[in-house]
Amino acid sequence: MSDVVLRGVGMHPFGRFDGKSAIEMGCDAAREALADAGLAWKDIDALYCGHMYAGTGAGHKIATLLGASGLPIVNVENACSSGGTAIVMARHALASREYENVLVVGIEKMPRGFMDMDYFEPWRQRIGHAVNPAQFAFAIRRHMHEYGITERQLALVAEKNHAHSVHNDRAMYRKPIGVEEVLASRMIVDPLRLLMLCTPNEGAAAAVLTHRAVASGEVRLIGHGLKTATRRQSIGEHMPTDAPAGDGVESVTRRAAAQPYERAGVGPDDLDVVELQDTDSGTEIIATEELGLCARGEGGRLVESGATRLGGRTPVNPSGGLLSKGEPVGASGLGQVFEIVNQLRGRCGPRQVPDARIGLTHTLGAGGNCCTLLFERC
Amino acid sequence: MKTAAASLPPAVQPGLFATAPATLLGGRCEACGTLRFPHRNLCPRCQSTQVAAVPLSRHGTVYTYTIVRSKPPGYLGAVPYAFGLVELPEGLRVASTLTAHDLETIAVGDKVEFELITLGEGDHAVLSYAYRRREKR
Numbered sequence: 001m002s003d004v005v006l007r008g009v010g011m012h013p014f015g016r017f018d019g020k021s022a023i024e025m026g027c028d029a030a031r032e033a034l035a036d037a038g039l040a041w042k043d044i045d046a047l048y049c050g051h052m053y054a055g056t057g058a059g060h061k062i063a064t065l066l067g068a069s070g071l072p073i074v075n076v077e078n079a080c081s082s083g084g085t086a087i088v089m090a091r092h093a094l095a096s097r098e099y100e101n102v103l104v105v106g107i108e109k110m111p112r113g114f115m116d117m118d119y120f121e122p123w124r125q126r127i128g129h130a131v132n133p134a135q136f137a138f139a140i141r142r143h144m145h146e147y148g149i150t151e152r153q154l155a156l157v158a159e160k161n162h163a164h165s166v167h168n169d170r171a172m173y174r175k176p177i178g179v180e181e182v183l184a185s186r187m188i189v190d191p192l193r194l195l196m197l198c199t200p201n202e203g204a205a206a207a208v209l210t211h212r213a214v215a216s217g218e219v220r221l222i223g224h225g226l227k228t229a230t231r232r233q234s235i236g237e238h239m240p241t242d243a244p245a246g247d248g249v250e251s252v253t254r255r256a257a258a259q260p261y262e263r264a265g266v267g268p269d270d271l272d273v274v275e276l277q278d279t280d281s282g283t284e285i286i287a288t289e290e291l292g293l294c295a296r297g298e299g300g301r302l303v304e305s306g307a308t309r310l311g312g313r314t315p316v317n318p319s320g321g322l323l324s325k326g327e328p329v330g331a332s333g334l335g336q337v338f339e340i341v342n343q344l345r346g347r348c349g350p351r352q353v354p355d356a357r358i359g360l361t362h363t364l365g366a367g368g369n370c371c372t373l374l375f376e377r378c
Numbered sequence: 379m380k381t382a383a384a385s386l387p388p389a390v391q392p393g394l395f396a397t398a399p400a401t402l403l404g405g406r407c408e409a410c411g412t413l414r415f416p417h418r419n420l421c422p423r424c425q426s427t428q429v430a431a432v433p434l435s436r437h438g439t440v441y442t443y444t445i446v447r448s449k450p451p452g453y454l455g456a457v458p459y460a461f462g463l464v465e466l467p468e469g470l471r472v473a474s475t476l477t478a479h480d481l482e483t484i485a486v487g488d489k490v491e492f493e494l495i496t497l498g499e500g501d502h503a504v505l506s507y508a509y510r511r512r513e514k515r
Contacts, residue, residue: 113448113451114448114450114451116451116452121391122452123390123391123394125450125451125452125453126390126452126453126454126497126504126506127390127453127454127455127475127497127504127506128446128450128453128454128455128459128461128475128497129461129473129475130450130451130452130453131446131450131461134444134446134461137444138442138443138444138462138463139442141442141443141444141486142441142442142486145442145486145487186447187445187447188447188448189444189445189446189447190443190444190445190447191444192444231422231423234441234463234471235442235463240473241415241416241472241473242404242413242414242415242416242470242471242472242473243470243471244412244413244469244470244471245441245465245466245469245470245471246469
């Protein structure tokens with residue numbers, strides 16, 4: 001039986017790198033992934049490149065730096081889910097036996113501050129309705145109203161992820177930050193404060209996927225989900241202008257997680273480690289519920305219990321998450337893959353989750369895209 | 379952010395709202411009755427192209443909201459401002475600017491009433507829309 005094996009991973013640190021292009025960072029991440037895989041560039045049959053801001057032919061420019069070999073190249077723009085989507089596309093291509101070895105790279109170099117996105121119509125920008133984090137704020141404000149999530153629980157998410165980041169030399173911020181410091185930081189979009197929101201930044205990450213029988217100790221991709229939000233979801237990263245009233249709508253995260261859980265016969269209780277889209281503290285709390293790590297409305301109490309902290313039942317964002325790494329949107333999904341694959345291979349040093357065998361990544365982005373990837377060490 | 383006076387600046391986008399009487403304009407599908415905002419000649423439920431522009435309710439409640447405290451790219455108005463989702467009695471939630479005497483006291487469930495607002499100054503001023511929080515007595 002053949003599998004999609006995560007043969008090698010690489011990551012350019014996330015942060016600010018003046019004078020270095022996204023293409024150059026992507027090239028560094030690709031070379032590390034190739035070395036980790038024990039493969040040469042000439043062994044790669046196809047390249048998928050996830051990005052949002054890098055312009056025309058980003059993957060082609062990376063290939064030119066590595067030495068244009070004539071291979072097929074696909075550039076993938078799916079906002080925050082670009083990297084995850086590129087892995088899904090690579091998985092399909094490998095499963096169809098089109099290729100043997102595929103390189104997937106995610107890159108980004110973003111402006112500072114609120115994202116200026118052409119996703120929104122100009123009139124929405126002019127009247128102040130084109131604000132990404134406002135959508136995060138809408139979601140957690142309503143959740144606080146319905147379930148009593150507290151500001152302190154929101155601050156705890158940031159405190160936890162920053163505590164994890166101390167051990168990750170590829171994260172942008174690597175200092176512990178206390179709950180009181182988070183609660184004292186500037187309000188940006190109520191109820192979310194500066195230290196509850198991730199920083200748009202720069203970086204790259206890469207993975208080499210090979211189609212062959214998995215060997216003992218290797219990591220394989222055992223499932224994925226790729227969905228978009230529906231019209232019935234009044235809040236979300238599809239940033240709707242309207243929605244029908246009414247509750248009980250299945251979130252895009254819940255639907256994107258159901259697919260790999262069902263197909264791989266894995267449940268949320270089986271997960272040893274999770275990297276999820278903590279663009280903000282509220283999104284992490286809601287995502288832990290929607291991925292099934294706890295019941296709906298229990299996400300605040302879950303982080304409070306320590307279950308999602310390193311040493312807890314299911315550590316969430318052991319890398320420090322986007323809150324510590326920052327979010328270079330095209331690269332962030334592959335940054336999660338870098339962490340989960342290294343966790344499953346036992347390579348994470350002081351932030352290692354003991355004997356991690358099954359891990360999940362989760363990205364959620366503009367357009368209402370949600371992508372989950374499920375990995376297993378054999 | 380002021381309530382629009384007698385001589386109105388140009389609407390930020392045609393078709394979003396009517397001025398006399400002041401209401402949002404939605405689209406109601408003539409085939410299946412589905413409402414949407416803003417109006418488009420395409421129903422998001424049945425894909426019919428027979429959609430009529432209809433006034434939406436002037437009264438609603440705050441479903442969720444935030445207060446934006448830094449100026450986002452392209453925004454013409456002043457900060458801070460409140461932005462939220464208003465649930466209308468006809469069963470539609472719409473994204474809207476929220477206005478109030480004191481933004482800090484806005485809460486989920488508050489009753490709101492439609493109004494037109496002016497954003498920006500002088501030649502750059504545009505007419506936009508908001509739901510104003512009804513002050514508690």
